[in-house]
Amino acid sequence: MRPSIRIPLFLVMLLALAGARAQGGDPLPSWNAGAARQAIVDFVGRVTREGGADFVPPGERIAAFDNDGTLWVEQPMYTQLAFAIDRIRALAPRHPQWKDTQPFKAALEGDMQTLMAGGEAALLELVTASHAGMSTAAFEGIVRDWLAGARHPRFRRPYTQLVYRPMLELMAYLRANGFKVYIVSGGGIGFMRPWSEAVYGVPPGQVIGSSIETRYEVGAHGPELVRMNRIHFVNDKGGKPVAINRFIGRRPILAFGNSDGDYPMLQWTTAGPGARLGAIVHHTDCRREYCYDRKSPLGRLDRALDDAGRQGWLVIDMRRDWKAIFPAKNDANRGVR
Amino acid sequence: MRPSIRIPLFLVMLLALAGARAQGGDPLPSWNAGAARQAIVDFVGRVTREGGADFVPPGERIAAFDNDGTLWVEQPMYTQLAFAIDRIRALAPRHPQWKDTQPFKAALEGDMQTLMAGGEAALLELVTASHAGMSTAAFEGIVRDWLAGARHPRFRRPYTQLVYRPMLELMAYLRANGFKVYIVSGGGIGFMRPWSEAVYGVPPGQVIGSSIETRYEVGAHGPELVRMNRIHFVNDKGGKPVAINRFIGRRPILAFGNSDGDYPMLQWTTAGPGARLGAIVHHTDCRREYCYDRKSPLGRLDRALDDAGRQGWLVIDMRRDWKAIFPAKNDANRGVR
Numbered sequence: 001m002r003p004s005i006r007i008p009l010f011l012v013m014l015l016a017l018a019g020a021r022a023q024g025g026d027p028l029p030s031w032n033a034g035a036a037r038q039a040i041v042d043f044v045g046r047v048t049r050e051g052g053a054d055f056v057p058p059g060e061r062i063a064a065f066d067n068d069g070t071l072w073v074e075q076p077m078y079t080q081l082a083f084a085i086d087r088i089r090a091l092a093p094r095h096p097q098w099k100d101t102q103p104f105k106a107a108l109e110g111d112m113q114t115l116m117a118g119g120e121a122a123l124l125e126l127v128t129a130s131h132a133g134m135s136t137a138a139f140e141g142i143v144r145d146w147l148a149g150a151r152h153p154r155f156r157r158p159y160t161q162l163v164y165r166p167m168l169e170l171m172a173y174l175r176a177n178g179f180k181v182y183i184v185s186g187g188g189i190g191f192m193r194p195w196s197e198a199v200y201g202v203p204p205g206q207v208i209g210s211s212i213e214t215r216y217e218v219g220a221h222g223p224e225l226v227r228m229n230r231i232h233f234v235n236d237k238g239g240k241p242v243a244i245n246r247f248i249g250r251r252p253i254l255a256f257g258n259s260d261g262d263y264p265m266l267q268w269t270t271a272g273p274g275a276r277l278g279a280i281v282h283h284t285d286c287r288r289e290y291c292y293d294r295k296s297p298l299g300r301l302d303r304a305l306d307d308a309g310r311q312g313w314l315v316i317d318m319r320r321d322w323k324a325i326f327p328a329k330n331d332a333n334r335g336v337r
Numbered sequence: 338m339r340p341s342i343r344i345p346l347f348l349v350m351l352l353a354l355a356g357a358r359a360q361g362g363d364p365l366p367s368w369n370a371g372a373a374r375q376a377i378v379d380f381v382g383r384v385t386r387e388g389g390a391d392f393v394p395p396g397e398r399i400a401a402f403d404n405d406g407t408l409w410v411e412q413p414m415y416t417q418l419a420f421a422i423d424r425i426r427a428l429a430p431r432h433p434q435w436k437d438t439q440p441f442k443a444a445l446e447g448d449m450q451t452l453m454a455g456g457e458a459a460l461l462e463l464v465t466a467s468h469a470g471m472s473t474a475a476f477e478g479i480v481r482d483w484l485a486g487a488r489h490p491r492f493r494r495p496y497t498q499l500v501y502r503p504m505l506e507l508m509a510y511l512r513a514n515g516f517k518v519y520i521v522s523g524g525g526i527g528f529m530r531p532w533s534e535a536v537y538g539v540p541p542g543q544v545i546g547s548s549i550e551t552r553y554e555v556g557a558h559g560p561e562l563v564r565m566n567r568i569h570f571v572n573d574k575g576g577k578p579v580a581i582n583r584f585i586g587r588r589p590i591l592a593f594g595n596s597d598g599d600y601p602m603l604q605w606t607t608a609g610p611g612a613r614l615g616a617i618v619h620h621t622d623c624r625r626e627y628c629y630d631r632k633s634p635l636g637r638l639d640r641a642l643d644d645a646g647r648q649g650w651l652v653i654d655m656r657r658d659w660k661a662i663f664p665a666k667n668d669a670n671r672g673v674r
Binding site: 247 | 530534542576583
């Protein structure tokens with residue numbers, strides 16, 4: 001058994017946030033005063049006011065958050081893609097044919113242009129090949145080990161420290177107001193769950209994502225779930241409302257995303273009756289994070305940005321609306337383990 | 338919008354149970370004193386005793402319950418099969434070919450022998466054909482309407498009153514001790530969720546079952562999830578541990594089932610480290626309910642019964658261990674709506 005997480009990272013962060021709250025009682029200290037912050041606070045006030053026209057009982061206060069680009073950094077590449085490439089490199093000696101076969105060749109050579117030109121199909125092939133062939137328990141260990149050592153190429157910090165501080169505050173604020181917070185990500189469910197509770201305070205059962213098939217086997221090690229090299233479900237675009245229905249069985253009243261892949265989730269959430277909040281994190285901060293939208297191959301935000309006004313979705317301008325982007329280094333110096 | 342549930346059925350039942358508790362402080366008044374009851378109370382005591390060797394933190398106290406035959410009656414046929422047959426009859430005018438095509442012909446003629454001879458494939462065909470072609474919201478209404486009118490052929494009560502009172506008490510007792518209670522059933526997830534919270538106190542997000550594919554569509558009625566005539570997942574046998582991992586992401590520490598279809602779930606649960614409880618509800622009460630095991634086409638209990646001793650699984654003898662089988666009629670006279 002690997003050592004368990006001693007002090008969850010999100011607890012460390014929340015203690016730091018609690019300090020800020022104790023001073024001013026502000027649950028969202030990293031949000032600048034402005035329309036975005038006000039819209040969030042107003043919405044939470046409306047749905048939690050007992051006897052009010054928009055009151056929603058706690059069990060129905062479902063909040064859905066995309067992950068990559070909404071809760072943590074997704075540039076210059078999805079964290080899970082960086083993990084997959086490192087795994088492909090580690091596994092390459094056992095697969096000599098990869099050095100002449102795409103997309104493996106591009107991954108081994110770090111040729112991102114060829115890799116991205118292969119589109120979603122190439123990424124899925126890399127991910128399934130690098131994430132399969134072991135038990136779910138073994139995979140969890142591989143993810144933890146990788147995250148403990150990997151560093152973001154620009155910020156030189158563990159990926160689990162490159163989560164957005166304003167969003168950590170928002171999730172804590174929602175929970176304090178009786179919401180149940182779910183992650184609804186295109187990323188792999190098995191890649192997110194080993195750290196989602198420590199980093200976000202979101203337990204594994206509230207993490208929805210893409211998945212590969214697993215098979216129940218009783219072998220020499222006893223019962224195991226073995227990860228297979230075959231996609232089970234891609235949790236993106238129209239797949240997000242499908243998975244929300246399958247996993248939660250209730251329509252969220254709040255959803256946050258950052259790309260066109262989140263459009264159907266935002267639409268499904270905000271088309272329901274009563275008070276609803278849909279929001280888009282717009283990456284406008286080249287200096288503190290990244291700036292990208294319509295032309296980005298990752299996290300492309302085009303149609304959802306065009307339609308946000310008409311749909312009544314809040315557009316969060318990272319540069320303008322967020323006082324801080326990441327947790328301070330000394331709040332979050334423990335990594336996942 | 339259909340009228341919402343005014344007073345959840347399980348609340349009515351719990352109020353009745355609370356009366357019993359107030360008298361003697363007994364959380365399990367419908368369980369006779371004996372080894373089964375003692376094993377349950379001992380297990381809960383061990384995993385909740387802080388500082389004890391077997392202590393389990395609340396977030397990891399996951400309990401998994403099969404539904405048909407474990408939480409409610411499954412004889413003379415699964416409730417969902419009775420629903421599917423009634424739906425086939427209602428839809429038959431639009432499908433004239435059904436009267437000459439199996440398994441529809443057998444369903445229309447009430448020919449259960451032919452139907453059961455068709456095995457799981459025939460049942461799946463009936464279920465998908467009768468459960469598809471409408472939105473998830475419309476299907477929920479159809480299920481509620483049917484349950485409000487349908488009566489069990491022997492007990493002449495709504496199916497939602499034919500839940501096992503000792504199991505309602507057990508689920509309430511587990512929740513009061515920090516457990517999170519899940520249903521992990523071969524039945525349809527969309528068939529169980531409309532009433533699981535009112536009847537069992539289990540919210541939709543904690544109901545895991547078989548499912549058909551759904552598709553996200555934006556049409557004249559706005560965004561909808563449309564149920565398709567195609568199986569997505571069969572949550573039985575080895576599928577149960579697979580779905581538990583996919584939905585919950587944690588291994589249960591307690592699982593209850595009643596048939597060989599629950600064997601892998603019980604095995605997966607009890608093979609984990611630390612204190613574990615696996616249990617089988619053995620249908621031994623011909624008078625008050627039904628008696629069946631090794632030879633029953635529905636809910637067959639054979640290999641799991643043979644192996645229970647070796648695996649350390651508790652076998653609950655309904656006749657001996659349960660003081661009452663169903664809630665009293667005046668505790669549960671409201672049905673689902």
